[in-house]
Amino acid sequence: MSYMFKNADQLLKLCKKYKKPLSEMVIRYEMEVADLSRGEVMNKMRKVEAVMKEAINGGIYEPKKSLSGMSGGGAQKLMKYFQRKKGKSYLNELAIRAMTYAIATGETNACMGRIAAFPTAGGSGVIPGVIMAIKEVDKLAEEKVLRGLFTAAGIGIIIAENATLSAAAAGCQAEVGAANACAAAAAVEMRGGKPEQAMTAAAMAMKSALGLACDPLGGLVEVPCIKRNALGTQHALGAADLALSGIVSYIPFDEVVEAMWNIGKLMSPKIRETALGGLAVTPTGMRIRAKLGLPALKKSHLLEQ
Numbered sequence: 001m002s003y004m005f006k007n008a009d010q011l012l013k014l015c016k017k018y019k020k021p022l023s024e025m026v027i028r029y030e031m032e033v034a035d036l037s038r039g040e041v042m043n044k045m046r047k048v049e050a051v052m053k054e055a056i057n058g059g060i061y062e063p064k065k066s067l068s069g070m071s072g073g074g075a076q077k078l079m080k081y082f083q084r085k086k087g088k089s090y091l092n093e094l095a096i097r098a099m100t101y102a103i104a105t106g107e108t109n110a111c112m113g114r115i116a117a118f119p120t121a122g123g124s125g126v127i128p129g130v131i132m133a134i135k136e137v138d139k140l141a142e143e144k145v146l147r148g149l150f151t152a153a154g155i156g157i158i159i160a161e162n163a164t165l166s167a168a169a170a171g172c173q174a175e176v177g178a179a180n181a182c183a184a185a186a187a188v189e190m191r192g193g194k195p196e197q198a199m200t201a202a203a204m205a206m207k208s209a210l211g212l213a214c215d216p217l218g219g220l221v222e223v224p225c226i227k228r229n230a231l232g233t234q235h236a237l238g239a240a241d242l243a244l245s246g247i248v249s250y251i252p253f254d255e256v257v258e259a260m261w262n263i264g265k266l267m268s269p270k271i272r273e274t275a276l277g278g279l280a281v282t283p284t285g286m287r288i289r290a291k292l293g294l295p296a297l298k299k300s301h302l303l304e305q
């Protein structure tokens with residue numbers, strides 16, 4: 001008996017065959033691939049969750065400015081804003097918590113702190129943001145949280161198998177876009193949705209990030225990365241609500257992943273992690289380049305964009 005899968009179609013067939021949620025099939029997949037017991041697999045994920053929590057707490061309660069000066073303190077600001085507003089912000093508590101935790105993770109990363117690169121360092125805020133916020137607001141037991149993380153991992157496996165998680169290869173759609181898809185599927189399962197709904201949410205979240213450039217100022221994973229992760233949590237939560245309402249994605253997740261990869265190959269290398277295009281070459285981006293001692297870009301380079 002094998003639990004291997006390469007795409008969403010195969011994973012959904014396994015869920016159907018065994019009448020189990022996505023998370024369960026991903027746990028069995030991990031046991032098979034890594035030749036580990038269930039307990040060992042769960043323990044590994046427990047460690048990932050602990051790192052996520054540590055990164056979030058560090059970002060909120062021990063805020064530091066990054067060396068570039070571009071980030072730091074944002075998570076604490078957002079948390080205090082919500083407390084001041086006494087629930088009267090546009091977004092609800094879950095959404096604000098998700099953004100706060102995503103920013104906290106990104107700020108910890110920008111200050112060289114430890115984060116779980118899940119699915120990548122640049123896109124590391126979305127999944128803990130969404131999953132930890134749901135955990136706290138819904139008061140979930142650890143098992144449910146770990147299952148959310150396994151569901152997210154399953155979506156990441158599918159993207160890595162069929163496209164890429166590398167921004168150098170396919171832009172930010174493959175980093176933050178992928179993270180949004182992972183978190184959306186997790187959010188559906190954590191609220192009791194079906195595997196098909198989780199996959200629908202992943203498809204919708206990723207569709208909304210297609211074509212997203214990777215254009216970090218000075219090549220540092222700070223601007224626009226940290227806030228892009230924060231807003232990515234909202235894509236994920238919105239996609240989860242759409243899917244849980246019964247709305248379906250017209251394009252299946254496997255086809256969305258294929259489209260993401262195709263779009264990535266069409267992208268100019270200037271907007272694939274090189275910091276040579278997009279936001280990275282705005283006047284502000286150029287000032288940061290100069291401040292960091294990076295070589296100035298010629299006018300002709302900018303016109304070629």
Ligand code: SF4
Pocket residue numbers: 122123167171172173175176213214215216220221222223224225226228273
């Ligand atoms: S802009 Fe680039 S570096 Fe920043 S999060 Fe997106 S993919 Fe990562």
